[in-house]
Amino acid sequence: MSATDAYASGDLPRAAKASLRVARRDARARRFGALSPAEVAVESRRLVAHLLAGLNERGVWSVAAYLPVGSEPGVVPGPPMLSGAPRVGLPDALREAGIGVLLPLMRPDRDLDWAPYEGPEALVRGPHDLWEPDPETALGVDAVRVVDLVVVPALAVGRDGSRLGRGAGCYDRALARVGPQIPLVALVYDDEVLDSVPIEPHDRPVTHVVTPSVGWIAVGTDSSRRHRL
Numbered sequence: 225m226s227a228t229d230a231y232a233s234g235d236l237p238r239a240a241k242a243s244l245r246v247a248r249r250d251a252r253a254r255r256f257g258a259l260s261p262a263e264v265a266v267e268s269r270r271l272v273a274h275l276l277a278g279l280n281e282r283g284v285w286s287v288a289a290y291l292p293v294g295s296e297p298g299v300v301p302g303p304p305m306l307s308g309a310p311r312v313g314l315p316d317a318l319r320e321a322g323i324g325v326l327l328p329l330m331r332p333d334r335d336l337d338w339a340p341y342e343g344p345e346a347l348v349r350g351p352h353d354l355w356e357p358d359p360e361t362a363l364g365v366d367a368v369r370v371v372d373l374v375v376v377p378a379l380a381v382g383r384d385g386s387r388l389g390r391g392a393g394c395y396d397r398a399l400a401r402v403g404p405q406i407p408l409v410a411l412v413y414d415d416e417v418l419d420s421v422p423i424e425p426h427d428r429p430v431t432h433v434v435t436p437s438v439g440w441i442a443v444g445t446d447s448s449r450r451h452r453l
């Protein structure tokens with residue numbers, strides 16, 4: 225296949241994404257390994273505080289979010305609590321601020337279902353080391369349409385709004401249902417804000433990034449930025 229054919233068929237951005245994903249995942253794991261649990265906790269608290277301040281300024285009352293795990297930004301380090309419940313930072317902080325929170329449940333078809341967050345004790349072990357709401361409480365894939373803002377996981381984000389995810393396409397499917405006026409906010413570490421990351425036609429650009437040190441950064445093209453708050 226020629227390079228032009230490869231590009232037209234989508235193979236080039238797909239391959240570029242795959243190698244960047246490996247590099248970013250390694251970099252994240254290395255960085256995480258070099259920090260103590262206390263340092264991770266401090267960074268997570270700063271990230272969550274920035275996120276909350278910006279939600280408050282924007283008058284946001286409901287969000288679709290997620291529970292950071294492993295080396296993801298916002299994770300609360302340490303084993304599960306004595307009760308067996310996971311350590312929860314971000315969803316509790318949102319709920320305590322009076323914000324309604326939906327959490328995702330990964331479906332076998334790699335789409336995302338959504339359920340209200342009702343506290344750490346109500347979470348159950350999901351696939352891939354994730355903690356998820358009880359599937360009995362799930363509202364369906366369309367529940368994400370009603371929130372004021374979506375908090376999105378990412379391995380890296382470009383200043384042009386391009387986002388690199390884990391590669392399952394879960395968020396691509398979910399974000400395809402979200403209206404164009406809804407802010408899409410990726411949580412990343414400071415060194416994960418790049419000029420751009422490879423994209424494919426199905427990728428929805430994010431509108432903002434929040435990092436532990438800088439806080440909120442509006443991303444996207446100049447024209448996309450002119451049309452929003």
Ligand SMILES: Nc1nc2c(c(=O)[nH]1)N(C=O)[C@@H](CNc1ccc(C(=O)N[C@@H](CCC(=O)O)C(=O)O)cc1)CN2
Pocket residue numbers: 290291292293296328329330336352353354377389390392394395
């Ligand atoms: N905290 C958190 N929750 C989330 C996501 C996320 O990225 N972070 N998701 C975002 O989509 C959804 C779950 N999506 C996932 C998609 C793929 C893999 C997966 O393939 N995991 C591999 C390891 C490689 C990796 O970490 O990516 C595995 O477990 O073998 C895991 C979760 C919904 N909930």
Ligand SMILES: Nc1ncnc2c1ncn2[C@@H]1O[C@H](COP(=O)(O)OP(=O)(O)OP(=O)(O)O)[C@@H](O)[C@H]1O
Pocket residue numbers: 241377387388389390391392393394395396397400424426427
């Ligand atoms: N709206 C969609 N409907 C159906 N399939 C989709 C959709 N969006 C993406 N996909 C599929 O998901 C695959 C993975 O997409 P991609 O590499 O962009 O994932 P990602 O953005 O890194 O992951 P995520 O969205 O889970 O964070 C794509 O190859 C594509 O076939």
